[in-house]
Amino acid sequence: MKIYWKPRRNLYVCLEHFPFTKTDLLGWWYPVLIFTPDLSxxxxxxxxxxxxxxxxxxxxxxxxxxxxxxxxxxxxxxxxxxx
Incomplete structure (x- = not known):
């Protein structure tokens, strides 16, 4: 299970980071948006x-x-x- 879990989690991180490479947002927005309280x-x-x-x-x-x-x-x- 651990072998399967790590690559899948790494894929999620890449998918989260990809939109930021396509925008004009500053780099500090990425951790701010990841760690903000969850509104749901x-x-x-x-x-x-x-x-x-x-x-x-x-x-x-x-x-x-x-x-x-x-x-x-x-x-x-x-x-x-x-x-």
Whole structure:
């Protein structure tokens, strides 16, 4: 399990870092955004069931990957549209 776990985690870190190489953001934004408090836990203010549902939905890897792919597709189509 450890052999499988480490490369997968390294892939996630690369996927997190990749968008920052394509933007004009300064380098210090990367650790700030990684370590900021998680806003998806605000659902716990309502009740534990809502909090757990929002937290699990936001942290599902498919949601993050889908948002990443959609953003890359939109950025590509917008660049092609303006040219």
């Amino acid at each position: 836990t605000t659902g716990y203010v309502v009740n534990p069931q809502i909090g757990a549902a929002t937290y699990n939905f936001i942290h599902h890897k498919a949601v993050g990957i889908s948002i990443f792919v959609l953003g890359m597709m939109l950025a590509t189509s917008l660049c092609n549209w303006q040219a």
